[in-house]
Amino acid sequence: MSGGSLESQIRRMALTARRAAWQLAVMKTARKNQILRGMGRGLIAGGRTILSANGRDMRRAKQKGIGGALLDRLLLNPKRIREMAEGLFEVARLKDPVGERIAQWTAAQGIKISKVRVPIGVIGIVYEARPNVTADCAGLCLKSGNSVILRGGSEAFDSNRAIFRTLEQAGRSAGMPAGAAQLVQTTDRRAVAILLGQIGLVDLVIPRGGMGLIRRVMEVARVPVIKQTHGVCHTFVDASADLGMAQRIAYNAKVQRPGVCNAMETLLIHRQAAPKFLPALYERYAAAGVELRGDPTVRKILAGRLVQAAQPQDWDTEYLAKVLSIRVVPSLEEAIAHIRRHGSGHSDAIVTRSKRNAERFLAEIDSACVYHNASTRFTDGGQFGLGAEVGVSTDKIHARGPMGLEGLTTYKYLVRGKGQVRAG
């Protein structure tokens, strides 16, 4: 970044992005795919440079005392670079949503209306440690005809810059318009607020990161935002559940990958099922190293075994770890009431043999994804068959649940007439 204040620099980026968006909106699918494949090949060819930039980020992070999961998210290696490239090749293979005719009809005085899918325009992505977001989002935005302004976390500053330069160079030589993808190359935190204030130039910002980031974005945003807050996902084991199935589902939802948003955080069990269900499940969880936090009934049933007493805040906590809160409820109604009170509207499941209870749960739980007899872990663009995803929206506006290419589009109405004017 050079020249002028941060405000004017960001504004200039937004204006450049707007101009690029006009070109991207009418770009042929074949050309977009060519650019995406060029970017993917560029990543593989530029792997050494990217890894050496990532090495600098990793050293800085270690000096700062950053460790564990965060350090792992930051790390790049040849396998991860290949995955980034393959992600771009996959996006090239996805169906282009732009231009789809959503509906068509004849309206007042014979005017002919087509509702067609078009890009949103200029999209801002504000994200944290994972440098792969740089490539993923550049690819998804390009395929959906949007220009993108990327703003990564300071920990991944060098990695993001190296990835971005590679993508830009490869993209430009395959025909990408100038400004179609831009990276905010400063660690100055004010840049986010300025980007979020570009009314009329930035059409949408998608934050990708922890609740701290999401809250900051919500505080300062003046432009539309679609966000994924958190996933406090529930599984309710009903009185009539097939207990073997319930065990497999509850185990999978907690253990298969505990650190992600669609993992279960709270298990609710109907009191008729609990005495038989809990002891067997306990053994499996204990073997997997899951820490349990139960209500008094749970602790009574599992007396003599290691179960912490659940505290009030447990019911609202996204552990993202091998920790599970468990509650016994007297009825389906109470399970629904619990989820309404404590859920985050992400993914919730019922395990039951009762079709009636299943349909009630599906109708009355207002979450992005509601499951009957399946693990909440399926909430994912790939598992749903939607292709690569930008994230899982817990908003109700525009895109809800796994947000793929279609979530990055809007529509416009084309009205064709023969000289019609409005009467009256």
Next chain:
Amino acid sequence: MSGGSLESQIRRMALTARRAAWQLAVMKTARKNQILRGMGRGLIAGGRTILSANGRDMRRAKQKGIGGALLDRLLLNPKRIREMAEGLFEVARLKDPVGERIAQWTAAQGIKISKVRVPIGVIGIVYEARPNVTADCAGLCLKSGNSVILRGGSEAFDSNRAIFRTLEQAGRSAGMPAGAAQLVQTTDRRAVAILLGQIGLVDLVIPRGGMGLIRRVMEVARVPVIKQTHGVCHTFVDASADLGMAQRIAYNAKVQRPGVCNAMETLLIHRQAAPKFLPALYERYAAAGVELRGDPTVRKILAGRLVQAAQPQDWDTEYLAKVLSIRVVPSLEEAIAHIRRHGSGHSDAIVTRSKRNAERFLAEIDSACVYHNASTRFTDGGQFGLGAEVGVSTDKIHARGPMGLEGLTTYKYLVRGKGQVRAG
């Protein structure tokens, strides 16, 4: 409003609305229609009370020196009350969008996914003088299964309260849940900011009013907002236009109802068409009392006739009056560039015989509604055949253009399995 701080009062309203939303989400269509018809009949029966409340608002407004268009917007009379009631009867006749199965497919490991249309939840409506918005929005939100918190302008305080009480009483006795519709009954301006800060309780706020209101809402909103900013609508008369048709369209778009958002504010004319087109059109506009503001070429062509010199700000102005800015452009490209620079993304039209130019204009102009050979005045839920509208969105997120019942819904994914768990 009584008891506790304004903050806690609004929060209580939001919590009540949330509970009501759960009931509305699963309410049968027939019951919702019954409530709507009951409300309509209630308005007719309660007309005298509403008119006397409106009389108080009108007297207060006149004392404050309010006049003209604003006073007319505030005024209720028996005809307008009947129209409000008929609006509710019409909404009762509209198709219920809730429960529609948008898509259905089988995904990973045979899980069956249905994407179904559901209400958004709790909607806030912040509006200005027109008291009919109280009934219109209460009806549209109810039909789409949402609970609504209404916040009208202080000028219409008594009218809104009288309308709301009538609706509530009639609605409740037809089975409307408590809290399904609520009115913020204070003129304290802080109420709007508090309502716009109810993260997690209010799912969407729709402001309806002038740019001052919209800007205030954008400044303070922490919850999602869909807005209609303004309509700087263009008509471009191309070189090959049928000039008779162009005249009818340009006249209609400006004169038929100048005070609305889909009226034309700027006329662009290809330089080849201008010399023949402008003098004839001038006579029609002059007869209708339209004030013209032209660029130098326009003023040269219309030399000796009354045309003001357009100032730079004219190209960005929504007159909402019998005023029109006119510019002669050398090409289709320049017309498109002008609209991109100055348009508001609402409605823009091309008049041309060239199919190629028409398709280019339709593709390259990124407005909610883009017209070929028709008047921009058709941008309207009723004219489009979408039924009653909440407004015309100039946002690109969620709902764009005329926003009807479907715009007040979202979707969720219902996933049905047979015990599937995620592999890996």
